[in-house]
Amino acid sequence: MKENKKSTGFIISTASAVVSGIILMVIEPTRLFIIGMLSIFIKKAKYLFLFIWNYLISNHRINGFLLLLLICLSVLLTFLIVVALLEQRINKIRKTYIKDVFYNVNWRWNWNGGTITNLWCFCRNCDMEISYDDSSMNRYSHDTNPRIDLICDHCGRIVSSIPQNTKEYLIGVIEREIRRNVRIKEEEQKNKNIKKE
Ligand SMILES: [Zn+2]
DSSP states (O other): OHHHHHHHHHHHHHHHHHHHHHHHHHHHHHHHHHHHHHHHHHHHHHHHHHHHHHHHHSOOOOOHHHHHHHHHHHHHHHHHHHHHHHHHHHHHHHHHOOEEEETTEEEEEEEETTEEEEEEEEOTTTOOBOEEEOGGGSTTOOOSSOEEEEEETTTTEEEEEEETOOHHHHHHHHHHHHHHHHHHHHHHHHHHHHHHO
C-alpha cells in the first residue's frame, strides 16, 4: 500500500511539473507577443490617423447610387433617433407619474411597462393605508344609499364616500383616470417638442 501511495504521489508531482512547464511555455511567449503588437500599434497609430485625416480632407469621386444610399440611410437614422428620444420622454412621464389625488385620497402606484400595478390609496392627513367598506353595494343590502366608504383607521373617520362603487369598480375608474392623465401629459410633451422644433 505504501509503495502504491509513493508512486501515485510521484506521478502527481511529475504531472503537475510538466503541466506548469507547458503553461509557462505558452503564457510567456503570448505575453511577449501581445506587448510587442501593442508597442507596434502605438508607433503606427500616428501614421494611421494621419492617413485617415488626409483621406477625409481630400476630394473623392463617389458613385451616385452610393451617395443616394448614404443620404437615405442618414435620413432613416435621424428619424429613428428622434423616435427613440420621443419614446424616452414619454416613458419618463410614466416613470415620474406615480401618485395623484382622486376622491380626496392620495393614490399611489407603480408602472410595469404600460401596466399600472400596486395601485392603492392613502389618507391625505396621516398617510395611513385606507380600508374600505362597500357592503352597501351587496345585492341583499337594504341600504338606500349604495356606496363605497374609504376609511382611515388612524384618523377614525370616513375620508371619502363614493356612490354606486365597489372596490373593483373604483380601482378600474382610478386606472382609467391615470391613463387619461398620462395621455394628456404625453400630448402636452409632444406639443412642446413641436414648438421647440
Ligand atoms: Zn388618516
